[in-house]
Amino acid sequence: MDLKTLHTLLIADHTIDQLGAILKSDADAPAMKTTVAHFDQVQQILMNPALSCWKEGANAAVVWTRPERAIDSFRRLMNHERVSLDEILADVDAFADLILRASDRVEAMFVPTWVLPSWWRGTGGLEMKQAKGTVGVHRALIAMNARLCERLDNASRVHVLDASRWMASAGKTATNHKLWLMTKAMFSLEVFKDAAADIKAIVRGVCGVSKKLIVLDLDDTLWGGIVGENGWEGVALGGHDPIGESFADFQRALKSLKHTGIILGIVSKNDEKTALTAIRENPEMVLKEGDFAGWRINWQDKATNIKALVEELNLGLDSVIFIDDNPAERARVKETLPQVTVPDWPADKMMYTPALHALRLFDRPSVTDEDLGRTEMYVAERQRSESRVNVSMDEWLASLQLKITYEALGSGNIKRAAQLFNKTNQMNLTTRRMTEAELLDWTKSGKRAMYAYRVADRFGDYGLTGLASVEVGAGGEAIVADFLLSCRVMGRGVEKAMLTTLLNFASQMGAKKTTAKYIETKRNKPCLDYFKDESGLAKNDANTEFWWEHAMAFPMPTHITLVEGDGNAPASETEAAHA
Amino acid sequence: MANKQQILDAIYGAIDEVNAAQGSENQIAKDPKSVLFGQGGKLDSLGLLTFVLQVEQRVQSAGHPSFTLTDEKSMADTPTAFRTVDTLADYVVGRLGG
Incomplete structure (x- = not known):
């Protein structure tokens, strides 16, 4: 897939034009052209490769459906008819087959999971039950999404996206029933913005331009306080105070990224021996010495150190992100090494982990x-x-x-x-x-x-x-x-x-x-x-x-x-x- | 009682939201004179409805009573209310009894 020529066909049973507009206007790479297929013709479009929408040069597609529209047995379940889970899952299998067949027509196909409107409560306590030959609506929805993922797991071109996270992030405003009634737009712009950002992140991953190396500062980034002044015993890390816990939490988040193949490195203005002693001796350190592919711990300019570390690791500067609590150091690296991604970093130390999760820089289509x-x-x-x-x-x-x-x-x-x-x-x-x-x-x-x-x-x-x-x-x-x-x-x-x-x-x-x-x-x-x-x-x-x-x-x-x-x-x- | 500045803030929040889907050439300025609807307006019909519903939500989230801008009375009988940011703010203040 070529990042420069991405043309995405949007196929949906709800008004999706605004997702197209956001994908087009969003400044993050890749730039996108979008085409919106005929409204509410999902099955017909997936089944028929001869339709004109497939002949307009799209090399990617989004197939976004409402569960009650794509899966008829689920619609009946929502009406509280007696429908078995087996029947619903058989319909899911048939829908997944349609997706698989159509996925051959593009290089990447994005399929958001099925969700219900944020206001939909159903039957409350019965929603998660299965009894007397039928099943609760939310329980069925969970099973349907799991089955859809399972059926599409081995399709390298198909990427199932978690729409429930977009809904949770937008909260009560994720859907607006008036908007649905007046425009047939199921989701708010907030949901579409999250969806667009996730789609672009995966495309970057498919094209191999996601980030590979996180270069980290130490003091007030991996632990609280200055190790050179307080010693490793005196830094805030772990324990029972919220600041110490937040740094341990941040280290755990970094370690989980490392477990998916993201490389960690250190660039810190410190005495190397003091800093390495802290990493080796502090029992609260979640990240151990062996979790770091390399480091430059000295009093030199950080931009110079990042460049040297990246050369040592045989990587390109454009595959690097640099995390530092100090805005002056971030500004210096941004200015000197424009290829390096330097995210703004929260002044509130307890917000480091959410800030790391909010970066859509590490998506890949698979982990080898x-x-x-x-x-x-x-x-x-x-x-x-x-x-x-x-x-x-x-x-x-x-x-x-x-x-x-x-x-x-x-x-x-x-x-x-x-x-x-x-x-x-x-x-x-x-x-x-x-x-x-x-x-x-x-x-x-x-x-x-x-x-x-x-x-x-x-x-x-x-x-x-x-x-x-x-x-x-x-x-x-x-x-x-x-x-x-x-x-x-x-x-x-x-x-x-x-x-x-x-x-x-x-x-x-x-x-x-x-x-x-x-x-x-x-x-x-x-x-x-x-x-x-x-x-x-x-x-x-x-x-x-x-x-x-x-x-x-x-x-x-x-x-x-x-x-x-x-x-x-x-x-x-x-x-x-x-x- | 509605304060016009509070309503303008809600409208500006809605402008931020819809601008994400507007493209660089169709951005709406956060200015009382910005045209919303009619000649010179940058919102299509879907955009206008999305925007108006955003304003409803934001005004209610700011603690004002529930009201609707999308009924026939508002949209058909008083189209001039949606002409600019300023006329919309005045209309909302009026509806809320400000």
């Missing part, structure tokens, strides 16, 4: 095994760097015991492969962008191969960090269509192992020559440098084409063990095979 182990990978990388002292490059590479597993794309690796494919910028030959389905489609031709590469060494598992593909033409020349590698494993011979697998496939398909054509972007010079200076391939004068004649064997690095894996194996099993 690599996401979950990311911090541990950085810790292993620190150990690797330490092992490099006083040995030659060749000795160091040999000591790593690198093992590369290459595998065709399949159900076990497609999520991570698509994620890597769409977010890698620096070591990327052609910088194509494709969805999971498009990637799988591309590999269907027998003349093409696309491999995912998992890299491991004695310090740990980098996970799936490379992707490369080749297409063999009729004239005996093969073209490298994609060649991309995470910065984390660049410069260790992995690139040559990847080329070896592509050249092997091309040879088997009868190619005499394989060519890699470099397409320049603002950020992929490291890829050019590799092909030009280190790949060993022949090159043209313009340094835009690099090739290998298959008459000669391509030199595979001797310090790497290359094995073929199974792309359809569950990701966790594949990871385990590397251990």
Whole structure:
């Protein structure tokens, strides 16, 4: 999905024009064009791909229905007819099937969960009961939403959104019955604003531009008070006072983000030894030293420190958010590093956790095994760097015991492969962008191969960090269509192992020559440098084409063990095979 | 008894709300002279109704008695009441007996 050309089709059984207007006018990326499909024609639109609304170039869709309209058995239940939950869930399954079929027509489909108007109370105490062959309305609604999510779980293009949170956030004004009667608008602008913000956050995640690293200050950010003055025993953290509890609470919220693959780092003006002692010794610390991928704790300028830390972690500045209680430090970083997101931060320390939750910066379409182990990978990388002292490059590479597993794309690796494919910028030959389905489609031709590469060494598992593909033409020349590698494993011979697998496939398909054509972007010079200076391939004068004649064997690095894996194996099993 | 400034504040709150769906070229200024309805107005019919209901909610949330601006009497018989922010504020004050 391309952030620049997002065109969203809005399909609903209530007036949804205002959501379209907000999606269009909201300044947050991505900019959106919207089209509102015919009112209250949801089933017909989902069923019929020939309708004109599908032919206007929309690459995303929102399907927002009222439960009593989408699910007829639920409408009857709301009228207190005797309807079983099984009958309602069968209708939900049928609706989910419609969604699944229609989702093939766009790159992303957003489906808000079903909600009832905020004023609707039903039968009060009977709402959550199931007895005598029927079920309470609210209880049925909970089951319906759970079933809808379950049915859509494996559809990579479909994103179910929690509309109940938007309703709760808007409170009593989430719906207005007069507005419904007069305009058939079910929801207030407040609900639509939340919905629009969530949709945009997920789109950013799908496009791989969500944030990856939170850089944190320490004093009055992770704990209350100044550790250099009060010692770790004297800072406010945990215990039985609301300020201490609020900092522990904030640390828990950060740790929960870390558990989803968000990386934490520290940039603090402090004495490093004092600060690390506080992190290690204070029993109230929720975040431990191993939860931080890196830190810069010194008296230097914070912007300079952030830049250095981000370089150390091989990330881009645009993937970083910086949280600091001090407005002057925030202003300095904002001014010096405009790519870094610096949210305004509440002066009230007890509001840190809600402020963190309000940031819509970490949405992703899925969480991979690599996401979950990311911090541990950085810790292993620190150990690797330490092992490099006083040995030659060749000795160091040999000591790593690198093992590369290459595998065709399949159900076990497609999520991570698509994620890597769409977010890698620096070591990327052609910088194509494709969805999971498009990637799988591309590999269907027998003349093409696309491999995912998992890299491991004695310090740990980098996970799936490379992707490369080749297409063999009729004239005996093969073209490298994609060649991309995470910065984390660049410069260790992995690139040559990847080329070896592509050249092997091309040879088997009868190619005499394989060519890699470099397409320049603002950020992929490291890829050019590799092909030009280190790949060993022949090159043209313009340094835009690099090739290998298959008459000669391509030199595979001797310090790497290359094995073929199974792309359809569950990701966790594949990871385990590397251990 | 309704104070005009309180009503203007409620109207300005409603303007903030509807501006989110107005696009940069159709933003309504928080000014008594801003045109709401009729020639030069920037709200479409859905926008106007949303706005008027917002004003109702906000005025009632400010502690004033329940009232409606969306009945026939208000919308059809006195369309000039919705012409500008100022005329609407005066109309609401009048309805509330200010």
